[in-house]
Amino acid sequence: MSAAIALPKHQLFESPNSRSIEVFDWFITASTNPISNAADCDALQASLGFPLPEMTFGSNVLTLEHRASGWKYTFSTDAALRAVKNGELEEGDGGVKVGYADKWLESRTGPSSTLPMPKTVPTKPYDWTYTSTYPGHENRDVESWSEADPANPSHAIPMAELTRPDPILFYAEIPLFEDELHDNGSSNLLVRIRVMPTCIFILARFTLRVDGVLFRMRDTRLYHSFASQPPLVIRETSGWEAPYDRVKRQLPKRDDLTPLTDPGFIAKALTGLPSEVSQNEGANTRWRGLGSKTEIATLS
Template sequence: MYTFETPISTSSCSSSTTTISQQSTSDHYFLAEAMSAAVAVPQHKLSETPNSRTIEINDWVITASTNPISSASECDALQASLGFPLPEMTFGSNYLSLDHQPSGWKMVFDTHNALKCVKKGELGEGDGGVKVGYADAWLKSRTDPGTSLPLPVTVAAKHYDWTYTAIYPGHHSDTAAEVESPTHPIPWRDADSENPSHSIPLAELTRPDPILFYAEIPLFEDELHDNGSSNLLVRISKRVMPTCVFILSRFTLRVDNVLFRTHDTRIYHSFTSTPPLVIRQLSGWEAPYDRIKRRLPSRNDMTPLTDANFIAKVLTELPVAESQQSGAGTRWRGLRTKVEVALLARDLP
């Protein structure tokens, strides 16, 4: 285990002052802003095992565990628990945990609880059910009055969402993922849109501060029987920085010739917030396949359509009326943006 600490050097400060006095007024303001933006690296501890990394910083213990794809026996046990077939690549032992030690508040992202959010049973209104691109044409070819093609023997439809769409916001370590308990000691509350501290400060996240901790944690991925791709990836980044922690959990769905869908869970905490405040933003978008395809930089290069970042960028740039209202016509309940906050102090009302 290692401890990192960056002291403030008084000699460097005096040197900077001398330099500033020799600059023009505009340069003076520029350097002053640069100095004010500089952030000292707080004391923190990093520890590692072959399959996990942990950082302890400002009352937080954050652990990222990445492991190989689950074994056959592990998959059998998980599938028996869930009651439906698993994605082709299931990382059943992967997780990310955030533990705020003074309050006892703990948030976890893991594969088992993410897959619990996949709809089991017949899909209904709001579930965003999707058919493969050739389904309608295939059915029409067998039901058209002039066709001689026989209807096949029918079988029961799959009793789960074959796209593995998951609106997974993470879960508290003592509650199930699909149930956000209102009786949890520190519940999530709707953010106040008039309160600047209840929104994620994008300017801070794009500032070139040191990155103290980073991990990408795949939870599952499936190629949907060669009809597209479905995957869920948690990133502890975009970073743990000297001033904050930011997490992005992104589900991405591509059903070829049908639609693209993205659901993001963003979690942000500023180490300077008093009392400690965690912000959670849940956002979902979707659009018809061709709508995204038309935004390709080159019509001869289809590879961006397999890039989750490109898909998310295009979806979020579309008008809200398209990407979060009409979507791809599925009426998926995930089409929204919702911001919540949790105050990590048990004695608050």
Template sequence: MAAAVAVPEHKLSESPNSRAIEIFDWTVTAKTGPISSAAQCDALQASLGIPHPEMMFGYNLLQIKHRPSGWTYAFRSEDALRGVKSGPLEDGDGGVKVGYADTWLKSRTGADSQIPLPQMVATKPYDWTYTTTYAGSLDDAGSRNAQWTPAEPSNAHHSIPIAELSRPDPILFYAEIPLFDDELHDNGASHLLVRVRVMPTCIFILSRFTLRVDNVLFRAHDTRVYHSFASAPPLVVRETRGWEAPHERVKRALPRRDDLMPLTDPNFICKVLSDMPKEVSQEAGAGTGWRGLGTVVQVTTLQP
């Protein structure tokens, strides 16, 4: 069967832990390696001021570079963690405690607590859920004129074309790049995963943050970056979407009530959250006041 679209000339390269594609004016590089070493984790912890996630993929990177303009956009775990709140959580941070926190604290400090506690110190507060609205990093100082500006709703080019992306064109380059993972001490899970596919007509990135706090809430934050090779001057569209819902509400969507495994699947979580009415998952959320809810579409025009 003939391909629906012509496959443009491109060059793939590969080295241990790194792969790249050169296509039109672009270079896309994906690096995936093992989790960070103890020494790297210590250094990161010192620099961030918060404990690092259990699985910290410090080496991993996705980078797209527009060679004529030098515009370089990247996704990396350290930058994503800089978006995690360090210090006491405030309005808009969407801070939560584990489901049984009140019972737990009472059992340890209440008048009927049978256990005299030894000296206790306060832990430095930070967002232990690793919630981040990270939407990528603008890497290159040469990107003098590339600022994200609000998309014009009337401009058809200022949105992500789902029809084009649904077409089964050949995938020329694909990578899945985990940035971090933490299981919140069996109280849920926090994941950040970046995926990229380079198609004959476009580059498409999805960076997905998902959070489950058992018996409390689900939260997700997606960043999509899209560039059509046909755009002139070259245009990049970035769309971010945040959702939240009480745990119980997502649990109702389980195919089998006693099998909770789908609740560990980011795709299942995002599907359920995004299928809910906007007023539920993008406005009310789980009532935490998290500022990441809602949708923002922005564009940037690259000028060589």
């Protein structure tokens, strides 16, 4: 802990399923609840129009409110799932076939088969991997974000500050959904928030593993320095993807596949690859979520 960092005046609030902090002009609430019950799942599924992930935390939400400006920003399960493609996958959606799809197709369309070759492999009419590029959302019809100036250091997230051992005033993990993809891998979206004496930092991470096919990750990072004048929020969105075997080659022990189920290992493996591989070429799905973008919102 850094003794040189003065703690700002703040107040914490707790209830059985939520925690909040009031600090400077901010009021932040993290609501964490059990997996949605059957009635709530039925209602949400009817609204979305496609089957829900196995573990859907429909009441989980993270809300930030800057009271001086009235600006609000939210991460919610409902909105995250609405960013999942509902319907036939198109160019840029990053559609994924499971590892045995080609063998399945060959067994039905090979030389010994009497079945005609279909134009496409039959797929579900939604993105069964629950890939979502959801970056959170504002309470305004017109978004506040504009492109960051790469030459302006105040428009970049200061990683050195985030790695300092400063006191943590508030911390929460908010899972939004998770699914094992019918035993073909894993898909999950988790939001984490830290409030420190000098700043707010949020990481929302979508992680996808499709066994034998690919790994995919989408990060949204939000950062605000309490010292910024006028108040400034930085949002960095980044997407990575790589073939399954490319990540598998980075295992510490070739015969131990356990790290492939660890989002931390997956993140380190994907971000450690050359960007032309993980953020441009990817796994040849042409997913539009690849690459990085930094934006700013000035609160006034």
